[in-house]
Amino acid sequence: MAKTHWAIPITFVFILMGVLFSLQFQAQNQISSELSMQRTENLIAMVRDLSEKRQKLAVEIVDLNGKLRAQTQSDQSERELYENLVQELVKIQTVTGDIALQGSGLEILIDRQMPVLYVDIIHIINELWAAGAEAIAINDMRITQNISVFYTETNQRMFITVDNKSLEYPIIIKAIGDNNNLEKGLTIPGGIMDNLALYRAYPILTKADDLTIPAKSRKSMFFFLNEYKPEEKPAATEKPAQQT
């Protein structure tokens, strides 16, 4: 009985002490992670360590900025190169007739009644090229360097052909270029229009501000062509002039 006499108060005190211990333990743990409760020496060490890290990171930022600038510059030059290539491609496609074109120019209408031969069409086209035409189409067939204008005959009648396709009347020749120059090139005294007038053929010339010339329907294919690269001759070694 005497033993139980002390056991209860001691147990009670032990419970309280356990609570106090764990609370104190938690508080001390928090202190060790709290910056304001750190010792001055530790704080100085931390500040030194962090400023060193900061310096390293600043150097890294400068380095990365330099890399970024270099990358941006190279990207810009690549973009310029790409734009130049695209412009070049458009020019080449204009010449080869791979893209449709639009612009001011001249429209020539030749009707069924007009006695016109294929050579007259060739003359008109040559005259238009000479007058500065940038693109020409006959009945929406693009005229490029490998398009032939000729004729074909059937039992009943004769057809003018462009690229082996017979032309239907009315023949409409569209040419993009300076329409005044184009018109003058054709109507020059003694020119093609005067020649045609001798045969009572009077093609109708119309200046247009918005002509559309379609792309070539058949793509150019090259099977035998290869780029010619002349062989580089080795530079002649100069012998020192012999002194006499």
Add this chain to the structure above:
Amino acid sequence: MWLLPVFGLIIGVIIGSTITFQIPLIYVKYMSVAVLASLDSVFGGIRSVLEDHFDGAVLLTGFFTNALLAALLAYLGDRLGVDLYYAAVFAFGVRIFQNLAAIRHKLILQYRNRKLRSLR
């Protein structure tokens, strides 16, 4: 019989770790002195049990008053610019070691007596 207090200590630790209450960091220093004082009281209690002059009222009052007074003294010392904190730590530290030494002596004596009794 000592199992009950040990069990109580474990329960106290569990309760303390489940409580979400956080002691404000500026009072942690005073709390540590209070813990030291309560530890001293507990050892004193154990010693008195072993020396057969245990008094529950003395233990309980000692436990609370010592803890509160120690914390209060440390706080006052901080206010007055005197480091009474160290005085409290020293005083309770010395008492704890004295109590521990007395407990050890008493336990050794009990052990020897028991051994002698078994030999007779």
